[in-house]
Amino acid sequence: MVTLTIDGQTVQVPEGTTILEAARQANIRIPHLCYLKEINEIAACRVCCVEVEGERAMVTACNNPVLEGMVVHTNSPRARTTRRVNVELILSQHDCRCATCVRSGNCQLQTIANDLGILDLPYQTQLPLGLRGAWTTTFPLFHDYNKCIKCMRCVQVCDKVQSLSIWDVASTGSRTTIDVSGNRVIKDSDCALCGQCITHCPVGGLRERDDTQRAFAALADPNKITVVQVAPAVRASWGESLGLKREEATMERMAATLRRLGFDYVYDTNFTADLTIMEEGSEFLHRLKSGGLVRWPMFTSCCPGWVRFLKSQYPELTNQLSTAKSPQQMFGSVAKTWLAQKLGVEPEKIFCVSIMPCVAKKAESELPTMATEHGPDVDLVLTTRELVRMIRADKLNPALLPEEPMDSPMGTHTGAAVIFGATGGVMEAALRTASFLLTGENPDPDAFRDVRTGPGLREVTYEIAGIPVRCAVVSGLGNTRKLIQRLKAGKVHYDFVEVMACPGGCAGGGGQPISVEDEELYGVRGERLYQLDREAPIRYSHENPQVQALYQEFLGAPLSERSEHLLHTDHKGWSMPNQL
Template sequence: MEKYLMINGIKVFFDNEKNILEVIRKAKIELPTFCYHSELSTYGSCRLCMVEVESMGIIPACSTPPSSGMVINTNTEKIINLRKIVIELLLANHDRECTTCQKSQSCKLQTLARRLGIETVRFKNVVRKTDKDLSTYALVRQQDKCILCGDCVRFCDEIQSIGALGFVNRGSKSVVCPSFSKDLELSECVYCGQCSRVCPTGAVIPRSEVKEVWKALSDKNKKVIVAIAPAVRAAIGEVFGFTRENGTEAAGKIVTALKIMGFYKVFDVSFTADMTIVEEANEFLERIKEGNNIPLFTSCCPAWVKFVEQYYPEFIKNLSTCRSPQGMYGAIARRIMPNVLSVKKEDLVVVSVMPCTAKKYEARRRELANNGEIDIDYVITTQELAIMIEESGLRFQDLDAYAFDMPLGFKTGAGVIFGNSGGVTEAVLRNVASDITGGEYDESEQFSFVRGDDGIREAKINLLGRELKIAIVYGLKNARQILRELKTQKRKYDFVEVMACPGGCIGGAGQPVYNDLATRKNRTRILYENDKTLELHKPQDNPYVQKIYNDYLGSKPGSKKAHEYLHTHYTYKKRFKESVKISEKNSKGLEVNVCFGNHCMKKGSKEILKHIVDYVENKNYKDKVNIAASICLEKCFSAPNVKVADTTISHASNESVKEAIDKEIK
């Protein structure tokens, strides 16, 4: 028998929907919600999805499972008033400076206040003004815009498995913030920025660099060059009302807009994406040949890179040492372009347009700096690009399309599909397959089996005389699962692609805010169709890539010059800087840190600590030694670790630590 609900007098059939909200939305009624996201757990805090169910009364639709025959009304007078009160109360506790809020027009609170016909707020505004958290380049947090829906908290925890944000205090004192109310910079945040995407208001927003870019553009002595990432062309149309094309038109219009704004050259990050593939595929082949550091992890996603550095230092060696396409663009722009464009190095300003908030952080990574100087001056998101276009007063949809500047403007389809989850893998396969077999693999559909919507996908392919196992992952919780299983040897791969954001870069937090899967899927489609319209599909066929290699990078991938320009390194990023004091006195003596991370604890750090405490006591070193329990020294694979002064003793034993203490004291 078919199951159905009676919704506002209309029979609506359902089968697997987990709650009546989903069924109501299926019936094309957009029930308002703040805290409901189909990909997250049901929270039921915003109380906007209340409906009246016969013989049940008023109940929240999001947390009520459907049962056949329910008679539901979504719009009774009672419910309408209830929703209005909820919104009014939220507005009474909200910083209502909407006109100057970056989230204006994509703010759900603003939209719902209008949709629900709020004309006045009957309650006094009691919001406590707070300072903005400007500690990171990626995101800005502003407490007084927060409505406590918890979307950011759940996304960070449930999808990314980070938990950088949490609820603090309770009742009227509740706030959302990082642990110990620290700045975001000091938390475990990897800057994926998805919190800002799911935030219905402006409580977390990407940090804008628009002002700085305008300033550079207005400086007559500067030449400002810019490059746009593949995913940007897939989403910018959403802001200006055209989403049905294949990305070529949007990319061309972006070039025109940027030229009108005064950018000296407009390049395409897809070009350096082609280079990334050529370089990374070469690295992959070498690793396969030598059997070292397999699987190879992609390193294009800075949030994923920080994740590995922070939580899994033992896997750092598996990360491809190739810079991301943005990183390569930075190196080439800063070190080769002055020569090519005949511009003085100090007059050049380098900008990139990214779908991503973590790219803002990546650009400032000290590992990417060249003699202490960073390559890229400013990173703006797709959202910021749209704002700049609007500020310029350009009718974007009516602009003519222009071509990118050479040489960093020519790309193959491989560089374009980078923006999709699975794109890097597909591009690497296109490169590797034809390199090895010499065969013609230029069909853009050849390796389309790596495409898909799932957060963890696997593929096998016979190449290099063996079966290569590949995993394609998005979402860091999925990535954590893969890493755990790689560690226990439950899974084995040769190549693992990870993107932090759902769907890959096209779903990045710098893109125009979206809330539905259809929008994301359309972006994916745009990039794959864009690939089809291009003449070339294999990155190694890009003649300009070949030329740059010939002229500046030692003629071939993996050369010494290529390594100097196009590769990077990674470092442990200690998550916790705290340590628990063990010594009674705070002497200026020798610092002895016993690691109490999970691995070290299992390997007996408790016993070692006991020995050290006893030893210091017996030897009467009490005034000379400061003992602390550290969390953690981040050398988990050589547990237990003890740090004496500046030297970390790996696989420490009672004896080796005693020796070290004696040596330091004498």
């Protein structure tokens, strides 16, 4: 242990602890901006500077370890002045028009500048105008060079966590900026659109393409029937930036809120998560029994970030993806056929909007393969953050709205569908139904709980009806790359692999609300989803009564000709990089 003094307080911490962490343990907060624990510890911003007795220069607290007998002052006049000047210098290279910034109220730079009482900009503003500023505005990910503070978090997250290295430092000196690596434009890169760089950006340097105005326009169009679906993981997070407790932010309040926004029909992507299990589970059993999984497993296909990753990094494995469309896309194709018939409306009038925890879903909905004779399955995708902005724009207060049920029939779902939003959830839901299909009996709903996991890899083999089923669950693309390399080297063999691009799955998705405290929230959100599963009256996808009705009235059976046409896709029908 090392003993030191911080602001007059004696602190004991293990050797190797940084000054910042030591101070945190003593409940002393040192302002910081670029630091991201274990991911970005490069001391780029120098906002965390403290004064250490005996040291001539100021010391960055985020990357300097404590030393025995060290005496640290976090708020001495020198420390205050240094911090203030460093923030003022950052502001001099930053577009400070907070009124038009998507991160206003949720921005670490804004908070620090306000906290320090910086009311004026003493240095001449020098924005990186004239650089490669013409961003491809149609791409679902938007980089604002003038908001970027060059903290390097996105570079490191994409590199260390997602193993894609899309970002890099470009230019030199005062023209230094962060840009797409290899002198490419973003649409020509292998970006998976996981959005993890957005959720780890401390300012408005990165955001999703804003589609809220298109949504408002559709809601105001009398010729459109607006149908909205809400993804599983959104229910665990949407209340965070609206001041709602997780238990208050119910789907019934969500339904009331979406109706107040003007949506004609409010449905649940969980309905088609259950449908996905029927299709993907049947496909898996077919591949397993026909010997199609001897060398390579079947991979889940519901995460478009993962599909983009596979197609750009390992295109030779594309056939191993389940052909099932994602629940989002299945929803659209069912809404424009079966639902249109039931409602007695022209399919072309239906405008299908998705609320997703995800940026990649925007790109997925625009693929040429995600359409039928009635047009695109899904017309518009909004992230959870965009939904929150729309709620704010209309000055709605969901806490004051009554709880209302979702519309029928596509609002009906099971607990198995809810857990799609957490890593391991798709696998667990699929195993519940696969077990039923193989044995004719429902397993204990928690029989496959071992596949639940945080980020990283989980491997479990289950014996179902005498058949060993080798399963793996992985989230985060860096972890996924390691798994595929082990598969390729023949070190591991699986039958069924669930992959989610975002660490922790969609609960930690790139379209989810951003924590200004840099908390990783996939854990608590995932817990909420598992709680909803436990409380659900039905916990098996094959028991969803409206999914059963859909098969009886319209599709026939899983993998029927109509199911194949509407619910499955050709992953080879488009290529990466994807020209959006």
